[in-house]
Amino acid sequence: MRKLKIVVGGYAVSFPLGGQIWMIMHYMEGLKRQGHDVIFVEDTADWALPFDPNKGFASADSSHGRAVLDDAFKSIGLSGRWAYNTIFENKLYGMERADLDRFCESADLFLNVSGVIPLRESYMKAKVRAIIDTDPIFTQSKIATDEWTRDYFLQHDAFFTWGHNIPTGSTGVALSGIEYTPTRVPIVLDMWPNVEGSGSGFTTIGNWDAQGRDIVHEGKKLSWRKSEKYEQIIDLPEKLPGVTLDLTMSGMKEDAQRFAAHGWKVKNALELSKDIWGYHDYILNSTSEFTVAKEQNIQLKSGWFSDRSASYLASGRPVIVEDTGFGTYLPVGEGLVTFDGVDNAKAAIETVLSDYPKHRKAARKIAEEFFDADKVLTGILKTCGF
DSSP: OOOOEEEEEOOSTTSOSHHHHHHHHHHHHHHHHTTOEEEEEEEOOTTOOOEETTTTEEOSOOHHHHHHHHHHHHHTTOTTOEEEEETTTTEEEESOHHHHHHHHHTOSEEEEESSOSOOOTTGGGSSEEEEEESSTTHHHHHHHHOHHHHHHHHTSSEEEESOTTGGGTTTOOOOTTOOEEEOOOOBOGGGSOOOSSOOSOEEOEEESOOTTOOEEETTEEEOOOHHHHHHTTTTHHHHSTTOOBEEEEESOTTHHHHHHHTTOEEEEHHHHHTSHHHHHHHHHTOSEEEEOOOHHHHHHTOOOOOHHHHHHHHTTOOEEEEOOSGGGTSOOSSSEEEEOSHHHHHHHHHHHHHTHHHHHHHHHHHHHHHTBHHHHHHHHHHHTTO
């Protein structure tokens, strides 16, 4: 494949936490390793003040997020290969305006990850414009009910989704005439080395709740909230004496003390993931991931699989998670184990512990076969005509 000029559009400075930064790093490093000339562009919309985890709130000041992104890009040899345009500070940081415009105007591909930045004229001058839906079910519901969102998506030439089963129509969500191509999370495998030992416990990292993201499908409300799922298994630690179950979440508030009283090892995800290397090492040194999934993806079986879980697999750490239908393309049973309800959750954990080395080996194998950034990104570029 010839060397391409690629603009990756996304969201990082405005949410400078471990999971988000690592997701962007994988796209950037993966494309760079393929020999492409790549830059990252983030642009603020009027709803997206940059969040500062040290302050605990969002404001116009983007200095913390820019520092995090700059350090992250330096670590992968992409120093200076980013631009952050902010309407709140009325300034472009990173690349010079003339250099950014020149690159965008001659770009082969504009790769819009998650579809959160404004589609300014200069970004859309790329020969091919592609968008990646990283939040399936919610995204399709929004497109079907909101004309602005539908028009935003339709300004692209190629449409990808992390919901592997979305294009088949099996989920029952409206596709609004968009022809999606399934894609997977790209993981640069050697950035997640195997660490010896059995790890510190069964862990996960995430947000406890999210406002305004529930949907109604065929008259039934489908939640986006993890808190509701954990309530169903609050007694799980009592059924597994001697097993450490971490609950590393942001926004638990009064729920934190209640879950701790039931035996969960409650930690603050914001404190952990504001250091992207601390987030990285937390995954590397876990026994396994144990987590729930959002009801939208469970009920409609979108096939969604998270970038965080893929990072656990790459680290040779098994993943135990509720089934979102990813068994249509991922091997399930060794290294990746599904559960439904508290009794099945207990059995799933016991299954992994019964032959931990086997599950560790299988986890890494799944990552190598299905989430290797080189394979995933080659597939995206091929679909885009390169």
